[in-house]
Amino acid sequence: MKINQFATITTDYHTQLIELERVGFKTNTIGAKQRLAAYLEKVYWQQQQTGSLQEQEAQLLATPTQTMASFLASKAPLTPTIFALLSLQLLGFLPWDDFDPNHPQTSRKNLGLAPIEMVTTETDVARAWYQLLTTHTRFGLTYLDHLASQGYFTQPHFRQNQQLFFNGKAQATFQTNAFHHELVYVPTDVDTDGDGLLDLIRVEITRPTSSVPVPAVYTASPYDQGTNDRYGEQLTHQVDVPLTRKQPAQHHHQPFQPLPRKAKSPVTEPATSQTLQCPPPHPGYTLNDYLLPRGFASIYAAGIGTIDSDGLQTCGDPAQTNATIAVIEWLHGDRPAFVSKNRKQAVAADWCNGNVAMTGRSYLGTLAIAAATTGVPGLKTIIPEAAISSWYDYYRENGLVVAPGGFQGEDCDVLAAETFSRRQRPGDYLKVQTAFEQELADLQQGQDRTSGSYNQFWDDRNYRNHLQQIKCDVLLVHGLNDENVKLKNPAALWAGLKDLPISKKLILHQGQHVYLNNFPSFDFTDIVNLWLSNKLYQCDNHVDQALPTVIVQDNLLPETWETRPNWLTAPQKSLPLSFNHASFHNEIEPATFKFYCQNPERWKTDLWNLSDDRLANQRVTALIPHKTGTINGIPRLELTLSSSQPLGLISAMLLDYGEAHRLTTQPTKLMPNGMPLGYRWYTDNLFEFTLAQQPSAAHLIARGHLNLQNRISADQDQNLIANQFYHVELPLQPTYYHLLAERKLVVILFSTDFQMTIRGNQAITYQLQPQASRLILPWQTD
């Protein structure tokens, strides 16, 4: 086990004393040992009431042969080693498993914890205790969080339901059983279902009791009211279809015009605060659940086209964005909401301080990006995890239909149908069935699966067109092994934010398409807390300076998270590609083709098995000599090749090749319910990316796909003459990858990607001019 903490801020001794008093550790005791004893009494406040404090202290070791109770009763002086051993026990680490009672300082070091240096005076002890309170336990949160989850802040000398900061972070002082659960309906500026009324959307609120207004953390999730899984399956597209030749064309697209904001009429009459009970949101968005007892309201809206809301699902278009931000306008006091769908009784968010953050993964984080690009007032920051920044980069690539990993045949229409939960209320569906079927037809036409080109439809769904509107700060999170929302999404967004006058931070982890809230090795929740305490509560914690710009989890060593100056910044290195053949075919024998269509994972295994010749004619490979170093940016292939037909599709993978125990990209569950998010409140499961028990033969660094008719750009369909050589550039997905010299770096070039592209099994042969092929690698030597 190794702890990496980035969100502890440096404070001077004076501040530490004030903060220690604030959380109940008075500093009037004289003498180092006496002060430690006084602090321990506070930690065992429950036992103190019943006189069994000493029993608890007798369960702790001061030295390998003496209990804490016995040590405190003795005349022996406090030493750093004793404090170190005590700290490991208080932090919940397991003796013999996590630490060695005979070597507590070494154990702390191995765990990634700072050494205990001096505990000679009471001042030293106060400093060390301050540090202990900010240190992570075995359970993914700080020791002070641990105390809070035991009910520490329910003691009478703390003021309930009042904001309290410690080391720059909001503490869990809000009573979970005093939360308000409310339901309102926010009118938007769009009428997507064409019923003549502006669409209302259902908004669910859970907020702490507080004497002063609190900020809001808003998660827009189209999935939240249920999904139509079978309907989606029925609409899923057949992908075993041939690539077709496109007529040369330039797809023009109009510059983006934001939809007008109509309603700007906040509630001016005395706000009617009558609101409704509703069950609390299901646990699952555990980041929001963590934030709630710390004084941040949780707001959920599934948006247009979902149960109890109006409108249609439009899959990322400007109307959806427009509807999404109506909720922020309500929270900011710029728009009314209603207590029911009859739009009669208005209600103000008078409990809200007007500061809003948006959170969420995947589609949820995508809507956070969409909202940020409107510059809507009140939105102070977004924390998108694994989010889309342009829908073209989700469902298309370089003029091709390319599926999100694991979702062959999905497209905008399928996603709209899946999330159109109004269909689950059949009386409601009666009214909008015709309109939604028309919407589906429009989506199908606009997304244009036959061309795969970038057109007006996709341009409308490219949030990066209007990044300059972003006024809020951005904390961006993405998994380097995310093949669902591919890395181009965060990379292009990150590059686009570069010159904006906002604060921006980036966290890259080694997972797939997963949340990062519950990893003991990394203090993600603390980072979010520090960030939001500043952005929404104006806590003066200097988070913009305190947090590194980029944090990257290492792909070689487990539980290792490192500060990096930037992403996508390595110098380009041009490397010759010596392919093993000068040509490759697309077509394979029909029975094998069918087998691979049904088992695309097996296709990948066979493709990667370079000593197996089953797919030897369908690929060319090149071995790239290299040293130990890091790929930091977008790897590109420069190729000169021809197709035997007037159309063509090429795919490439860059592999870290060689048997090794690598990190799993799906997190391993360490402990169910191990992470307590508050006192008498939800828990989260503890996870970690661990080294796989079995060695793997290779690991994908990046892949890419290109329609040879879109060799200039995705919106320009060019002619392709059969058997004529063209110089093309094939960009792979961006990455950050630490490569050892002893592993092989391999490029595989092929046509059909059974996991992602359409699969026509067409008889096409591609010829290469090997001397003209190069790999352009963003490379930095360690």
Next chain:
Amino acid sequence: MKINQFATITTDYHTQLIELERVGFKTNTIGAKQRLAAYLEKVYWQQQQTGSLQEQEAQLLATPTQTMASFLASKAPLTPTIFALLSLQLLGFLPWDDFDPNHPQTSRKNLGLAPIEMVTTETDVARAWYQLLTTHTRFGLTYLDHLASQGYFTQPHFRQNQQLFFNGKAQATFQTNAFHHELVYVPTDVDTDGDGLLDLIRVEITRPTSSVPVPAVYTASPYDQGTNDRYGEQLTHQVDVPLTRKQPAQHHHQPFQPLPRKAKSPVTEPATSQTLQCPPPHPGYTLNDYLLPRGFASIYAAGIGTIDSDGLQTCGDPAQTNATIAVIEWLHGDRPAFVSKNRKQAVAADWCNGNVAMTGRSYLGTLAIAAATTGVPGLKTIIPEAAISSWYDYYRENGLVVAPGGFQGEDCDVLAAETFSRRQRPGDYLKVQTAFEQELADLQQGQDRTSGSYNQFWDDRNYRNHLQQIKCDVLLVHGLNDENVKLKNPAALWAGLKDLPISKKLILHQGQHVYLNNFPSFDFTDIVNLWLSNKLYQCDNHVDQALPTVIVQDNLLPETWETRPNWLTAPQKSLPLSFNHASFHNEIEPATFKFYCQNPERWKTDLWNLSDDRLANQRVTALIPHKTGTINGIPRLELTLSSSQPLGLISAMLLDYGEAHRLTTQPTKLMPNGMPLGYRWYTDNLFEFTLAQQPSAAHLIARGHLNLQNRISADQDQNLIANQFYHVELPLQPTYYHLLAERKLVVILFSTDFQMTIRGNQAITYQLQPQASRLILPWQTD
């Protein structure tokens, strides 16, 4: 989806009217349609407050082309079809996926729901509505439970925190935010750690606020304060050791003498009810979480040898039983408890009505059985799931060391070490390390892995020795595919309960070692509710008559649960065994041996692959002709065989052979957090045993193992002469298995079971007299 409900009781119309009134459905409206409208208003009580009732009714269909709102405003009469369509929507089923809006009555039938027959008068509607409230939704609970989870019982006209029964079951009327969380220390009658003081055990209580005493559901879980996983791994025994010859011996064992109960001094002074806050138990024992808002307190104790308790882990011995029931004596008013470990301030369980049930799976259920066999006053019923009734049947079999499935090398000492969580408090551990190491040595000697015979140690851990002491009713639950706690445990217990004057019921499901609390196809929680409402609250629901004695989940059809008159009762059918060879060897080639040791699942696959001859010399097989029918009881092999050495180990498996899509024995997660256990309270994930997506070649019906030196009994080690033929009987594990005529029934006989027995790879050959081999099958033809 298919719903099977066993816990709805038949009530007359008069009772139904009283109960409908009790849960807020007044019956004073005249006219069928009017009464339905009045009921719907109650269901949408939240919307009624804000005037949007009609909006909700407009989301429902009355007919495929008319909403409920429009129907109610019309003059059209109510029909059974309209009520049926309405009911499916209210129950949360999905249009088009779960039901066809054009054929609601057929849809109800397909879902396993009773038809809606007559809704002509308001009386008909009241009856149909009563039925609706007791019907299960898509989410594994009744419609009334669904309303309660939305806050229905928080309406002012209901009395909070007061018991309310509907259809014989306790309803969720207790406020979850008014629960009391307490901690006490109960003194036991044992001093297992030998410190001169009777061991105290820590008891955690969560109980509803109530004006009258409530009953308690007690779960004794040695795992609950944490486990020493690495310590357990270190102690795990090497199983790649040879079988050794035993000297002939008869292992005598003393008849069981219950340990004396010493302390019978309840709190006689005015009870000091000062108790402590503690965090609520982690969600996980969801059955208890379901029961809490329904008026049943939850009690957890990890018992002797765990954090914050005294004593040692003794793995199932009489001292552990003795300590376990001390908690019941406290709850029943027969014993004091203390507010802290200093034993100064006593506290009475004055909130408890003295009626206690015990619940839990595996070791937890095992301690429930242990407690029941003491006849302790106050214990009214136990609900053991997948529990051990004799530890010999967990770690041993017929004179052999035989592991629980998946836990090769585990034994009593390993389990004691794993659960001895006092080791995680190193100061506390200092005091008891010597005593615990002695305890481990005693366990190692007593369990005697070299002989595998039944001795005094195991007899002390055989709860079936004193079944006649059981005074409480028993609801027994076990998975027919449980290879961890094998089927002999519930079967021998069930057989032993036969003549006791108690009420007993049995549920057999198709799972492995799993809980059964959250399957939409089966109303297990209702059954428990009906059972406990009667046993602990004396609700006169006639549960003993209403519930079938035995419920068995079918192994062929998914989501099919059937009433059966009994288990283990089929007539014995003697069938000749025509083995394919007359001998088999134990030894295999060393590399293969090593591979199978590391991959015991692969060994099983190869053993079962009868067309593969890799293990052809290590097995003999026989095909049993049969018709469609059911194996109900203990299959036995009668064999005449010899061993080439003066020792021997034989194993057998009975297989359902033939490619088929079979039920998975691990449940499939249908919906995370899909099952709400109360209003603003925990949720459970919804699971189901579903048909596997891939066909399987065979399924294990039962297996068994025998030491040839224990051919008479496990406590009698007999001489075995090499190459001499003996007649032996090899009982397999009991089962209930529905077998189709078109599947093959196959017996495989072999020696080393890589998954369960020791693995010596000894050069032993077994000879059979085929004409003298028979399978005795408890068989009933369908």
